[in-house]
Amino acid sequence: MCTVCGCSTGETRVEGKEPSHEHHHDHSHTHDHHHHDHDYSHAHSPEPQTMFKPLVGNHHYGLGPARVHAPGLSQTRMVQIEQDILGKNNSYAQQNRRWLAEQGIFALNLVSSPGSGKTSLLVRTLTDLKDEMRLAVIEGDQETAQDADRIRATGCPAIQINTGKGCHLDAHMVGHALESLQPQAASILFIENVGNLVCPAAFDLGEAHKVAILSVTEGEDKPIKYPDMFHAANLLLLNKIDLLPYLQFDVEKCIEYARRVNPSIQILQVSATTGEGMQQWYQWLRMNQQMRLLGRPSTQVKAELGA
Amino acid sequence: MHEMSLAEGVLQILETESAKQGFSQVKTIWLEIGALAGVEVSALEFAFDVVRRGTLAGNAQLVIIHLPAQAWCLSCGQIVEIRQRYDACPICGGYQLQVSSGDEMRIKELEVE
Numbered sequence: 001m002c003t004v005c006g007c008s009t010g011e012t013r014v015e016g017k018e019p020s021h022e023h024h025h026d027h028s029h030t031h032d033h034h035h036h037d038h039d040y041s042h043a044h045s046p047e048p049q050t051m052f053k054p055l056v057g058n059h060h061y062g063l064g065p066a067r068v069h070a071p072g073l074s075q076t077r078m079v080q081i082e083q084d085i086l087g088k089n090n091s092y093a094q095q096n097r098r099w100l101a102e103q104g105i106f107a108l109n110l111v112s113s114p115g116s117g118k119t120s121l122l123v124r125t126l127t128d129l130k131d132e133m134r135l136a137v138i139e140g141d142q143e144t145a146q147d148a149d150r151i152r153a154t155g156c157p158a159i160q161i162n163t164g165k166g167c168h169l170d171a172h173m174v175g176h177a178l179e180s181l182q183p184q185a186a187s188i189l190f191i192e193n194v195g196n197l198v199c200p201a202a203f204d205l206g207e208a209h210k211v212a213i214l215s216v217t218e219g220e221d222k223p224i225k226y227p228d229m230f231h232a233a234n235l236l237l238l239n240k241i242d243l244l245p246y247l248q249f250d251v252e253k254c255i256e257y258a259r260r261v262n263p264s265i266q267i268l269q270v271s272a273t274t275g276e277g278m279q280q281w282y283q284w285l286r287m288n289q290q291m292r293l294l295g296r297p298s299t300q301v302k303a304e305l306g307a
Numbered sequence: 308m309h310e311m312s313l314a315e316g317v318l319q320i321l322e323t324e325s326a327k328q329g330f331s332q333v334k335t336i337w338l339e340i341g342a343l344a345g346v347e348v349s350a351l352e353f354a355f356d357v358v359r360r361g362t363l364a365g366n367a368q369l370v371i372i373h374l375p376a377q378a379w380c381l382s383c384g385q386i387v388e389i390r391q392r393y394d395a396c397p398i399c400g401g402y403q404l405q406v407s408s409g410d411e412m413r414i415k416e417l418e419v420e
Contacts, residue, residue: 065384076334076420081324085316085412168309190414199309202345202412227392231406258404260393 004143013162014176015145075147078245089203092171096178100189106285106292107189109205111229112213113222114195119147121213121272126154126305129282133289134187136179140169140194157181168199171206188289197226208288209234216240216247217286220254227261235266237281310347313412314354320414321364330419333364337416342376342390343409376409 063072084090100107112118119139125134138156139148148160159181161173175189183189191207193200201210212233214222217240223230230236236258251269258265268284270277340346341373348371355369378389380396381403387396389409395402 076418078328079324079328079417079419081320081414081417083320083324083414085313085320085414088316088319128367166312168312170312198345202309203312224391224393228343231392257393262392263403263405 008201009298013164014173014180015148015160015208055292060174084171086204089171091294092175093204093206096171099178100206100208101292102297103183104186104293105183105189106187106289107191107205107207107258109191109193109200109207109210110213111193111197111200111233112195112208113226115217116195116213118195118213120151120191121237121239121270122192123150123154124272124275125190125281125285126277128155128278129188129285130154130156133286134184136187136189137183138169138174138181138189138191140173140192142166143196157183163194167194167196168203169193169205176203186289186293188285197222197229201226201228201232208292212236213237213239214254216244216249216251216254218258220250221257223254223258223261230258230261230265233262233265235268235284238267238269240271240273241269241276242274248262281283311354311358313346313351314358317355318358318362318364319323321332321417322362324417325363325419328419331363332420333367334336334371334420335368335418336414337370337372339372339374339411339413339415341374341409341411343392343406344412346412348373372415374409374411376406378404378406378409380404382402395405 063182096107110118110122122137126137129135135156137148137151137156139145139151139158139160140163141147141160142163142165144162145160148158151158159177161169161177163169163173169191191205193205210229210233212230212235214236216238219225223236241251244251257265258267266284268277268280270281272278313337317336317338321336323332325331338351340348340351341357352371359365359367376389377386378394378396379386380399380401382401383396383399385396385398386407387404387405388399389404392406393402394404396404
């Protein structure tokens with residue numbers, strides 16, 4: 001991975017291509033351009049500071065960077081930097097968030113373990129809502145474009161990000177994907193993260209909310225086994241509830257565990273297969289999208305929605 | 308495995324700062340990691356050892372400062388220390404805790420030359 005902008009040289013693929021560095025973002029996403037694959041041995045370091053200058057008749061110990069000398073200590077200095085390790089990701093996330101807000105796009109980051117039914121739930125949602133609102137999808141997986149193909153079969157625009165060896169999407173990848181996908185103003189954008197309940201919790205993508213999907217085939221203690229993710233999510237979709245009669249899954253216990261790690265989390269019980277509970281989820285989407293459009297000039301909203 | 312991305316994030320900050328503050332070697336890095344940061348410290352140390360090779364931090368020592376997690380208990384109104392997000396309040400046993408710190412992940416200071 002490139003250590004300057006966070007690009008994985010040779011690993012990350014947006015629709016099978018390496019993200020280009022010769023581009024202009026429509027959103028004001030400025031990238032520090034730089035050379036990949038440099039070996040750090042070329043001269044961007046200044047000449048090493050001479051710590052001790054034996055001028056004739058004058059021993060000067062104060063010429064090092066620290067300007068002082070303490071016995072037994074070399075001339076090093078302390079730099080207080082107090083910088084967040086995720087600062088770079090967070091600044092890309094803020095740029096994405098600002099661009100999404102300007103466009104009136106309501107973006108959700110869907111997170112779950114592999115096999116929770118994220119893609120099926122998304123396909124059903126898109127099929128049911130595509131005539132009512134504008135929808136777009138960014139798909140994240142380690143490999144293959146199968147999920148994006150499933151999404152495109154519904155008629156909604158989708159773009160696939162392959163993270164290669166990476167275990168999560170980051171804000172920089174999403175910025176590139178937005179640039180290629182160009183979601184329409186006033187749409188709902190679903191970002192389906194890599195199936196993983198650990199790493200995506202820490203990486204803000206610029207979304208309005210994280211939505212965690214947990215299926216009842218997984219065990220009711222997932223929220224306390226992976227507390228970071230359930231803490232970071234605003235909504236929990238408890239999926240595959242049509243299978244409850246065949247399982248030993250304690251719904252009440254699961255909800256209690258989820259509230260322990262996140263007292264304010266909202267929980268909806270759904271089945272993407274039978275459609276049970278899906279209306280509540282659609283209502284949640286509609287209301288949030290309306291909230292997002294509040295304050296935008298009504299003529300603009302009408303034009304955006306094609307009304 | 309996001310520790311590898313974090314280690315690269317650390318290195319990226321060092322390289323930016325070296326240009327800004329004019330240093331060419333990093334000798335020690337003090338990292339603050341909160342108890343709820345979701346960081347496996349040994350994995351981070353391993354990852355950092357891999358990414359720093361041949362860089363300005365090639366010989367740097369990584370010092371981890373563990374920060375405790377604190378929460379405010381709505382039921383008893385006290386600030387308490389917790390170890391996990393699902394911990395009960397150690398005073399009243401309730402779960403109405405507002406986590407107030409513990410997810411820090413920060414480079415605090417550097418020793419450079």
